[in-house]
Amino acid sequence: MEKVDDNQRRQELNTRLSRIEGQVRGIKQMITDERDCDDILIQISAIINSLKGFSKTIIRDHLSNKVVEELKNGNLETVDEIITLFTRID
Numbered sequence: 001m002e003k004v005d006d007n008q009r010r011q012e013l014n015t016r017l018s019r020i021e022g023q024v025r026g027i028k029q030m031i032t033d034e035r036d037c038d039d040i041l042i043q044i045s046a047i048i049n050s051l052k053g054f055s056k057t058i059i060r061d062h063l064s065n066k067v068v069e070e071l072k073n074g075n076l077e078t079v080d081e082i083i084t085l086f087t088r089i090d
Helices: 006-032 036-074 079-090
Strands: none
Touching: 006 079, 036 079
């Protein structure tokens, strides 16, 4: 598994969040412009998918970095923490 520089990863995540912010602003403008509901709903779907992708990236990074380190150090409580996390974000 390739280790990505933390600063580079943060920049990538911030870039993705900026795009999502732009999508939300786009919906606000669509409402102001009285665009069709179909167009707005398609944009909402795009935002939801963007957020899901963002979440998957956060989870992957968390599992491949922090969780792996904790398990290597013998901290098996980390498994319970991950299970709790997944039940909270579902």
